[in-house]
Amino acid sequence: MKLATLGPAGTFSEVAAGLFQPEQNHDIQLLDNLVSCLASVGRECDAAVVPIENLTEGFVSPVVDYLVQRPLRIQAEIRIPVGFQCLSNSTKPTQIWAQFVAAGQCNSYLHKLGLPIIHTASNAASLQALLAAEEASAAIVPHHISCPETLQILSNNIADNPRNETRFVVLSAASEEPEYRKDEHWKSSLLLIDDNDHPGLLVDSLQVFAKQQINLTSIVSRPAGSQFGDYHFFIDFDGHRSEPGVASALEELAAMNNIHWLGSYPAAEIGKQ
Ligand SMILES: O=C(O)C(=O)C[C@]1(C(=O)O)C=C[C@@H](O)C=C1
Numbered sequence: 001m002k003l004a005t006l007g008p009a010g011t012f013s014e015v016a017a018g019l020f021q022p023e024q025n026h027d028i029q030l031l032d033n034l035v036s037c038l039a040s041v042g043r044e045c046d047a048a049v050v051p052i053e054n055l056t057e058g059f060v061s062p063v064v065d066y067l068v069q070r071p072l073r074i075q076a077e078i079r080i081p082v083g084f085q086c087l088s089n090s091t092k093p094t095q096i097w098a099q100f101v102a103a104g105q106c107n108s109y110l111h112k113l114g115l116p117i118i119h120t121a122s123n124a125a126s127l128q129a130l131l132a133a134e135e136a137s138a139a140i141v142p143h144h145i146s147c148p149e150t151l152q153i154l155s156n157n158i159a160d161n162p163r164n165e166t167r168f169v170v171l172s173a174a175s176e177e178p179e180y181r182k183d184e185h186w187k188s189s190l191l192l193i194d195d196n197d198h199p200g201l202l203v204d205s206l207q208v209f210a211k212q213q214i215n216l217t218s219i220v221s222r223p224a225g226s227q228f229g230d231y232h233f234f235i236d237f238d239g240h241r242s243e244p245g246v247a248s249a250l251e252e253l254a255a256m257n258n259i260h261w262l263g264s265y266p267a268a269e270i271g272k273q
Contacts, residue, residue: 004045010124042173071260083143090136097126186240212245
């Protein structure tokens with residue numbers, strides 16, 4: 001299978017992609033940005049492995065927003081620990097490269113450093129920019145990358161949260177879902193599309209889950225972009241769609257709202273698929 005993920009080599013996304021069905025030796029394609037990874041699904045690639053949520057920074061908005069436009073199917077989730085170091089080509093850098101999500105996970109370090117931040121599309125791109133730099137510069141780089149000889153480590157363990165972790169999803173265009181095994185812990189995800197705003201839209205929908213004793217694991221709103229006050233909701237919950245409580249909840253929800261079904265998949269443990 002051809003798996004698209006965020007490159008260049010060295011990203012956390014590449015680490016996560018390597019943990020998906022490692023015995024099957026998938027062909028991992030490293031692309032320049034998250035939207036290219038998502039857009040390649042069902043075209044040049046069979047699936048994409050993309051970050052969806054970070055323990056401290058929350059949801060990765062370009063991924064959630066893409067799913068509103070094109071509801072791909074979640075086949076699996078992968079959780080990995082995420083740590084950072086600051087590398088530099090000088091003891092007195094004047095600027096720092098940081099990936100846009102990573103910067104939000106190293107806020108207090110960046111604040112103390114007080115340097116102008118140049119955002120990049122990936123952590124490996126930050127390192128590449130530093131390696132090519134002529135001016136005194138620094139970059140936030142994943143902890144698993146060894147410091148190249150021409151650089152020095154300015155600081156280690158710079159993430160705000162020492163237990164920092166990111167959750168990735170494997171997305172495909174296929175409608176099949178992983179085979180249901182009763183004794184596993186399953187999760188499911190859907191998008192509630194706000195195209196019929198009315199009082200009680202959210203509370204009525206949440207009550208459907210409560211009535212069936214379904215535990216929600218996350219709920220995040222994204223602006224619909226039409227007018228202030230219109231939001232889509234990305235909802236994760238425990239359970240598989242073939243379980244009777246989940247099946248009735250989905251039926252009831254679909255009768256009330258426009259739902260994009262995103263799939264049922266085994267809940268991940270950290271560092272394993
Ligand atoms: O740049 C990388 O290394 C990535 O894989 C992307 C990404 C993300 O966008 O969330 C993945 C994990 C970390 O949360 C920081 C960056």
